[in-house]
Amino acid sequence: MNPGMRQVYFYLILLGVAGYLWIGWVYFNIESNREPLVGCLIKSVTGLPCPSCGTTRSVIHLVSGDFIGSLKTSPLGVISFTALLFVPFWALWDISMGQIGLFRLYRKAEILLRKPVVFIPFIALMLLNWVWGISKGL
Amino acid sequence: MDAQRVDMFMMANSKFFESHHLMQVRDRMLSLDDGRWMMVQSLSFYDPTTTLIVSLIGGGLGIDRFMIGDTGMGIAKLLTCGGLGVWAIIDLFLIMGAAREKNLDKLTRAII
Numbered sequence: 001m002n003p004g005m006r007q008v009y010f011y012l013i014l015l016g017v018a019g020y021l022w023i024g025w026v027y028f029n030i031e032s033n034r035e036p037l038v039g040c041l042i043k044s045v046t047g048l049p050c051p052s053c054g055t056t057r058s059v060i061h062l063v064s065g066d067f068i069g070s071l072k073t074s075p076l077g078v079i080s081f082t083a084l085l086f087v088p089f090w091a092l093w094d095i096s097m098g099q100i101g102l103f104r105l106y107r108k109a110e111i112l113l114r115k116p117v118v119f120i121p122f123i124a125l126m127l128l129n130w131v132w133g134i135s136k137g138l
Numbered sequence: 139m140d141a142q143r144v145d146m147f148m149m150a151n152s153k154f155f156e157s158h159h160l161m162q163v164r165d166r167m168l169s170l171d172d173g174r175w176m177m178v179q180s181l182s183f184y185d186p187t188t189t190l191i192v193s194l195i196g197g198g199l200g201i202d203r204f205m206i207g208d209t210g211m212g213i214a215k216l217l218t219c220g221g222l223g224v225w226a227i228i229d230l231f232l233i234m235g236a237a238r239e240k241n242l243d244k245l246t247r248a249i250i
Contacts, residue, residue, distance in 0.1 A: 004243075008210070011211065011214070015214055015218070015221070018221070018222075019218075022222065039219060039222040039223070040198075040219040040222070040223065041198055041219065041220060041222070041223030041226065042198050042199075042219065042220075043219075050198065050199065050219050051199065051216065052216060052217050052218065052219050053219065055217065055218070055219075076217055079217070080217055080218075106210050109209075109210060110209040110210045113209045113210075113213070114207075114209060126216070
């Protein structure tokens, strides 16, 4: 494993751990009826939601089994939830078995995303989601 | 390659690389043949200062990471609101180093 690969695995595992801790904390806060948490710096400063605001709420809906509610809050939550379910464990598996399957997929995805045919619709979808997020007052 | 040319390149481009990589870059350039000079000269590197400015403004959306070609990290940053703001702040300190690493990658890929 070269330094570049190690860095990618480090970031992926760190993101996974941070994701689980964050979701756990927010879930605990909801269960104990405390003030809802705002994780987004942009939203706390400007008051407007950022393009990916609502992801946490969407994941919380999914955890409680409300798939439609999750999609209505933010479709990005479904993607994040799926990534959170697989990526950290795959990364750990790769490290323990000395394989690089996840890294290959990561690189392939990066190369794919640099193509205009892919990244222009991606940006358009993100913008649409953002406009939808602002209009429903996330 | 001619030592004078290499030193000229190093003087003009030293800010694009980590200081501990400079000797390595110089050695590689010296062992390169003259025919590659134009190609090396025409490479455009990511400016660490510009990436820092972009990181200050668009760090929360991962634009800095997209800019230096770290698309995967950029998406992760975008989807997590800049890692709940924490990653965006940490990246203010890391992004210049990351840009310099990318420049070394770029040069290495070009001269292999």
